[in-house]
Amino acid sequence: MIKHLLTLIWNQRSGNVWIFLELLLVTAMLWVMADSLLVDAYTYRQPLGYDITNTYSVEFNKEFDSSSPDSLQDAESDSENFLRLLDNLRHCPEVEAVGLSAAAIPYTYSRRFRNGLISENDTAYNSQVWRWYVATPDYCRVFRMKTPDGKPLYDEIMRHPGNVVLPENVVEGLFGTSMAVGKKIKTDPESNPMEVAAVMQPMREREFDKAIGHYLTCLKTDQEVSDLITEQGVYYIQCLLRMKDGFKAEDMNAFLQAQGDRLQVGDLYVSTLKPISEYRADMLKPRLDNQKKKIAMVGFMLVNIFFGIVGTFWLRTQSRRAEIGLRAAVGASKAQLRRELFLEGLFLLALTLPFLLIFLVNMLYLDMPDTYRLAYTWWRFLITLSVSYLLMGGMIYLGIRIPANKITRMNPAETLHYE
Numbered sequence: 001m002i003k004h005l006l007t008l009i010w011n012q013r014s015g016n017v018w019i020f021l022e023l024l025l026v027t028a029m030l031w032v033m034a035d036s037l038l039v040d041a042y043t044y045r046q047p048l049g050y051d052i053t054n055t056y057s058v059e060f061n062k063e064f065d066s067s068s069p070d071s072l073q074d075a076e077s078d079s080e081n082f083l084r085l086l087d088n089l090r091h092c093p094e095v096e097a098v099g100l101s102a103a104a105i106p107y108t109y110s111r112r113f114r115n116g117l118i119s120e121n122d123t124a125y126n127s128q129v130w131r132w133y134v135a136t137p138d139y140c141r142v143f144r145m146k147t148p149d150g151k152p153l154y155d156e157i158m159r160h161p162g163n164v165v166l167p168e169n170v171v172e173g174l175f176g177t178s179m180a181v182g183k184k185i186k187t188d189p190e191s192n193p194m195e196v197a198a199v200m201q202p203m204r205e206r207e208f209d210k211a212i213g214h215y216l217t218c219l220k221t222d223q224e225v226s227d228l229i230t231e232q233g234v235y236y237i238q239c240l241l242r243m244k245d246g247f248k249a250e251d252m253n254a255f256l257q258a259q260g261d262r263l264q265v266g267d268l269y270v271s272t273l274k275p276i277s278e279y280r281a282d283m284l285k286p287r288l289d290n291q292k293k294k295i296a297m298v299g300f301m302l303v304n305i306f307f308g309i310v311g312t313f314w315l316r317t318q319s320r321r322a323e324i325g326l327r328a329a330v331g332a333s334k335a336q337l338r339r340e341l342f343l344e345g346l347f348l349l350a351l352t353l354p355f356l357l358i359f360l361v362n363m364l365y366l367d368m369p370d371t372y373r374l375a376y377t378w379w380r381f382l383i384t385l386s387v388s389y390l391l392m393g394g395m396i397y398l399g400i401r402i403p404a405n406k407i408t409r410m411n412p413a414e415t416l417h418y419e
Contacts, residue, residue, distance in 0.1 A: 016348060019312060024352040024391065029181075030388040033260030033298045038384055039370045040208065040291065049167075049203035049211070050106060050143035054247060057105055058089070058239035060301075061271040079229040081266040082237070083222060088262045089241060094255055096242045099139035100225060103256065105238050106143070106204065107279035110358050116167075117214060119174050120184035120193045131205075131214035133382050136225060139216075140165075142242045148178075153200050156181075157218055165216040167202040208287050210373045249275055267383050306395055313345055313399025338404045345396040349389065356385075404419040 014038045027357040060082075103112040133139075145153040148168045155166060160181055184193035197218065202211035219225050229237055247255075252273055256263065263270040286391035310314045360381075363369060369376060 005200075008269055012055070015316070019316065020348055020351060022308070023314060023349050026309060027349070027352055027356055027388050027392055029301065030359070030391055031307070031356070031384055033301065034384040034387045035369055035380070037298065039374045040378065042371045043210065044207045048203060048207065049201045050145050052106055052143065052280060054243045055142055055276045056241050056243065056252075056273040057276060057279070058241060058270055059272045059274065060085075060234055060239070060268055062234070063269070078234045078264065078268065079226045082229050082234050083264070083266040084265045085268060085270070086239065088259075089239075089264070089298075092255075092259060093245055096244045097138050097141035098239065099142040100219070100228075101135035101137050101238045102232060102236065102239060103238070104133045104227060105240065105279065106138070106276060107283040110238070115187045117170070117174060117185045117187060117215060118189070120186060122186075126322065128213060131212055133203075133214065133216040133217060134219065134228070137221050139240065140200075141312050142240045144242075145203075147199060148201055153198060156198035156271050158219075160197045162197035163218045163220055164194045165198045165200050165213065166194050166196055166220060167200055167214060169202045169211060170213055170215070171199055171338070174373065206283060206287070208284075208291075232241055240270045240276075256327040277289070282326050289392045302391075307316065309392065310396040310399040313396055317341060317400050317403040338401065341404050342397060345400050346393060349392055349396060
């Protein structure tokens with residue numbers, strides 16, 4: 001059977017060469033599109049490392065007292081008022097957790113960067129720049145952050161001394177082991193060592209981004225928080241809160257009105273509460289728009305490929321009516337004729353595989369596929385290649401099956417006059 005099919009393909013090589021080149025080009029295009037969509041989908045579905053459901057960013061403001069023009073410069077008073085205001089928020093029955101941070105609100109461009117970390121005994125300078133989060137332990141409760149084994153990160157931080165939290169993806173590189181709690185790290189060989197309090201799940205800035213090197217410094221005492229407020233000023237300190245399950249965003253105005261004077265201490269007061277989901281929508285909109293354009297373009301290409309491949313094999317099968325009629329006249333069954341035509345199309349498609357593999361090797365050599373967000377592994381290779389060939393096989397099947405059915409239903413004597 002195989003030898004017979006190869007002989008048929010060779011005997012019709014003048015027409016099959018163009019079909020072969022078309023199949024090779026289209027399969028390569030399908031692989032590129034499938035690989036790109038796979039990387040986007042896989043990255044999007046990976047855990048973010050935090051949960052923004054029912055979380056809000058609290059924005060503060062100050063009343064200016066014209067009789068005391070220097071009041072805005074009273075950092076110590078601001079710090080005391082700020083801490084009292086936070087305490088008032090914590091005691092609201094609708095609030096689950098309140099945390100503070102500096103340049104650490106998800107889905108914003110408010111960020112801090114610092115030199116990469118080295119272990120305590122390492123004397124080599126690390127020139128890598130990492131994302132640096134500064135926050136209170138309650139920050140982990142607000143975003144329901146977890147340890148790698150799924151335990152609440154807040155409990156682990158408070159259970160151990162130290163104030164540094166490392167993500168799982170950098171612990172192995174620093175210490176050569178997954179055990180990091182109690183060990184000490186530095187930002188450079190001359191800095192003071194800091195003790196690791198816990199290990200957390202890696203955090204990603206956005207759904208389409210890979211987790212980069214980062215670490216969290218926790219402010220465990222009120223004095224540390226007060227010092228940060230005094231140093232940065234109340235306008236640069238971010239207050240984040242999580243409302244209890246069941247609280248709805250449309251109830252926020254009623255919540256603020258019910259609190260009344262509790263949302264103001266001295267000249268400092270809560271001005272607005274903005275859902276973190278709004279930051280997410282604003283941040284992801286350009287990327288999601290591009291993703292929709294990419295999917296639309298892929299869909300358009302698939303429609304063109306579908307009609308091109310189906311049409312090619314449809315015309316190819318139609319042009320062989322005389323041959324099919326002759327074989328039917330000498331005793332070939334309808335099922336056998338359809339099977340041989342379909343297998344012949346699949347053989348043509350299979351012949352493209354060695355050339356496609358050469359194309360893939362060259363693409364990887366030139367680093368064209370996205371290997372930063374997703375390493376090029378065997379499963380990625382098999383999925384994209386399988387999807388490409390399954391789509392092509394389905395199109396070839398439709399292009400052969402429909403006209404072949406019509407031809408095999410014809411009377412052999414009627415088809416013989418073509419011969």
